[in-house]
Amino acid sequence: MAVISYIDAVTQALREEMQRDERVFVLGEDVGVRGGVFRATDGLIDTFGPERVLDTPLTESAIAGVSIGASVYGKRPVAEMQFADFILPAVNQIISEAAKMRYRSNNAWNCPLVIRAPYGGGVHGALYHSQSVEKIFTGVPGLKIVMPSTPYDVKGLLKSSIRDEDPVLFFEHKRCYRLIKGEVPEEDYTVPIGKAEVKREGTDVTVISYGLTLHFAQKAAEELEKEGISVHILDLRTLVPLDKEAILEAVAKTGKGLIIHEDNVTGGFGGEISAVIAEEAFFELDAPVRRLCGPDVPSMPYSPSLEKEFMLNPEKVTNAIRDLAEF
């Protein structure tokens, strides 16, 4: 198997799906000749032409709304929001329209579309190029929300998302783009939406995470193994629909749960996970479930000293796991 980067997995998935199904097309700001500001759509316009690789005007509500129209017609649009932070002008189209189209039409119409967006910090992106925005959408029934952490999952889940009959928000951690590499099969494969994955078996503490922090947890687990602390790690991969079964099983393994995400703690999706555990695995718990998340401030500042303070890292994660193990 070839070892490729997280962002190459995006590009490959797009290319292969466009080849497989001519209803698939991509649109967004600078996705054409520029190949995307992160180069996720690099080269697509050469193969598929400007009709299927559309440079749109700088208008996120239109990107979402036009995708909705094209998808009800029967196309399979894959829209790019240049940064997840800039999905906000499109919130009305996504929540009022895409999420409710099937329900409100009693199953007559649906929106098979994907919105991709790079999110997350640690790239000197400051307040508006660093945010995690999943919590704006995780409580909106009708949307699916996918947040992969490895190239394998990126490719397999992006393909599943494009083939899905409902709107999918596909969030890519931009710090992972070139940092994270991994093996990806040559042949066509998919990863099912809605299935978490155990990344590591352990007995002392269960970590539940997704995206960049999942990798911090893996590093921390290696470190802690030397100290004799055994960490069980679950990668959610999909936030909605949530794989509750996998969560409950993972927590039951150790009796201790630590939820980690980069998004700030209050009102973040960690609360939902914690609530599910508290409701359904209460008697399996040997300690209160904990959350390790970004701080409750509006977003990540630009100054390296402040950004570092905001961001999680393997060390902070190691400490939090050790702390819980010692409880």
Added chain:
Amino acid sequence: MAVISYIDAVTQALREEMQRDERVFVLGEDVGVRGGVFRATDGLIDTFGPERVLDTPLTESAIAGVSIGASVYGKRPVAEMQFADFILPAVNQIISEAAKMRYRSNNAWNCPLVIRAPYGGGVHGALYHSQSVEKIFTGVPGLKIVMPSTPYDVKGLLKSSIRDEDPVLFFEHKRCYRLIKGEVPEEDYTVPIGKAEVKREGTDVTVISYGLTLHFAQKAAEELEKEGISVHILDLRTLVPLDKEAILEAVAKTGKGLIIHEDNVTGGFGGEISAVIAEEAFFELDAPVRRLCGPDVPSMPYSPSLEKEFMLNPEKVTNAIRDLAEF
């Protein structure tokens, strides 16, 4: 003390604050000659004129954005979103701008503004005139979120919100507008933002709620008292900043917590409350914390049979409390 309705408390607070402070003005769709589609701004234009009671164009992003501009200048705008559902086109202005103005300017600028919006169902409002939208904002540091359930709190909290130095989202349950009446003092008073209130002392089950469902809980508690079940009720009143202390205290009273809100369960604010309890009051609990919420569907349908199925009511609440009491 006079007994007034929930909506009259809104109108009184607006009128008195406009009288007290000439920087205060209201703006929104149909708030002028029409006095608001619910009549919350009834009569204000006669007293204060069209300069301080602005009928805006049908543009929510502008309503929010213009309020932000006026507030940084030094005014105290109170904007009305005609229905909470229609706040969505303004999400970018609220989250990217109002919430982050103080933080991003290192305290140089701030946005003392209030956005009022009627939310909630049970009024044959169908999908788009029934939603609870608090979860879109509860995870956004920089915003305060107030959701009162009684005329006394409406008036006192709306005054506090208008006098606050930061942006406040003030959500009014539209079913409460004429249904809920209560005593309100003649003289000026405020209710502090960020303080929950014990509405009823009890020993068997603690209910934590806000808005319309708080009243269902009170009804249920009366019912259950006859059965010998004693219910402790906490009205959150403010979701952000959250009165954690009051929550922990209330749960400790009974060892059993039931969180009730009309918004759908997954990703709703109940998850946050549950997580806080699970983290900080784990050893006080005699049973897993439970949530009784709207179902995970995109919104409330129009048909009475479906709306009824979606909505909570005193009976559903009674059953849920009884169930937990018997745990």
Added chain:
Amino acid sequence: MGNERHKTLGLSDEQVLDMYRYMLLARKIDERMWLLNRAGKIPFVISCQGQEAIQVGAAFALDREKDWLCPYYRDLGMVLVFGQSARDQMLSAFAKAEDPNSGGRQMPGHYGDRRFRIVSGSSPVTTQLLHAVGVALAAKMDQKDIVSFTSFGEGSSNQGDFHEGLNFAGVHNLPVIFMCENNKYAISVPVEKQLAGGSVAARAQGYGMPGVQVDGNDPLKVFEAVKTAADRARCGQGPTLIEASSYRLVPHSSDDDDRSYRRTEEVEEARKNDPLVQFQKYLQETGLLNKEKEKLLDQEINKEVDDATDYAEQAPDPDPAQTYTHVYAE
């Protein structure tokens, strides 16, 4: 009025009579809904009254076999022409399980019907413009000879989505028609407080497309404007913005009381231009309609509305279990 005006437009006598019939049907369904509402039988009505000429004139100018609609909540006349029945409307008004728009999930006026390529609409205004642009983009990609048509109020034309939609359609030269039904009010806010510059059509220039102003009380003039726009769209000349002027003859909805913001005399004055009355006169003058025929038509439509009402009233409510279905593909 020139006697042969409709013939010049290529419309047969039969067709204009049919147009009138649809306008009358829309009006009568609408009036019945108000009665049902006032009788406490249905919780909500939102009206087409005063805008039937726009809706029917436009729909006749489109191809009912292949064009797409993204209409708004007043477009009763339009969806009838495209194929929905009086019964469909009443099923929706009573929120019954059989309602083809939403199975009783949405308020009346929230059209959507896959049979007739009417894309499901919502309540937040102006979102449908972007859907129509998306449909047009997709049709253009497929090199299909399809026109995508969308309509909205003049208040809604101030929303950001209007701007983004027209600009997108202009840049990509898409086969879409934007029709503003300017009825002078957005609930209580009159056009002067709503719309800087006073003209929606004037905004077209800023998107490099024709902006056409048309008398929305005359279905033939609307037909002509939409036909021209549709022809342009079909031969690759891109989008058109049309503003049809009319007047909302009734309150905004059954929840509104319009006496708080407009004078009765103003409404009475506007009634003189009621598109139904005017078109009736035209048909009388051209000899296509007389008292006798009118009476028959009235009876026929009344019966249709009666039947629809009876049927819908007795139709079953959605099963409460339906609350949970169709969130995702099943």
Added chain:
Amino acid sequence: MGNERHKTLGLSDEQVLDMYRYMLLARKIDERMWLLNRAGKIPFVISCQGQEAIQVGAAFALDREKDWLCPYYRDLGMVLVFGQSARDQMLSAFAKAEDPNSGGRQMPGHYGDRRFRIVSGSSPVTTQLLHAVGVALAAKMDQKDIVSFTSFGEGSSNQGDFHEGLNFAGVHNLPVIFMCENNKYAISVPVEKQLAGGSVAARAQGYGMPGVQVDGNDPLKVFEAVKTAADRARCGQGPTLIEASSYRLVPHSSDDDDRSYRRTEEVEEARKNDPLVQFQKYLQETGLLNKEKEKLLDQEINKEVDDATDYAEQAPDPDPAQTYTHVYAE
């Protein structure tokens, strides 16, 4: 070029020399930032290069003691004229605690300075237009003689907030100036793929306000247009939309590589119209500038930029504890 062009506009020799000085200062600060970026000392630059005439010309036409700015990320020239220093810019580029815009919280180019009534801006484009409208509304309420000025790119002019902002300002006849700095690209997307109709100024008509097109490479022409607009605003005649044409001489930002979407020859061609070069020529022709003076000015500004850089580089970083402050009033 008429020798007395600036005098006709009421600008003294001193003032035009001052304008030139600000343009040069902006350019030199900007160039230095690129060097610092390429040397790995600062993570990000976004440039004013090619747009200095617009920014300085506009700022000179405003009242620096009372008018308000809601600028965008390229408006270095403008904020300098309004009072910010080279040191302020470098403190921001190095994200130091003393940065007056944000205490190191925001990227460079995100201006905001209470001392000079420069409202703090963000990254999502076009939001600041509505803030400027709000400032204008407030000023009008207070019957203050204040102009609210906002600027943005031509790509940003397609966002919904542009439409909502201009419409709101038009309806309420507010003292606000909307200045589009059309530099032909929105990152890689050229104006033809971005902007239906091709002209931002043409959109003004749709909001009932003047739309003015002006050569953005000539600070005097920009000055004149903004002065006229400001006079209109001050005497209650309402808003103006101005489109100043220019060209972005450098990549979109330090993260961009513009060779993927435009030819070097195109950029070279545009350099011939570099506003700095042109204005320099004007001042030489009018005898206000000669080699000697230029050299002195160059030296003076270089020193200013050197000092600013040194100061900022050595200034303290924000304390990590600052991460948690100023979320709410304390």
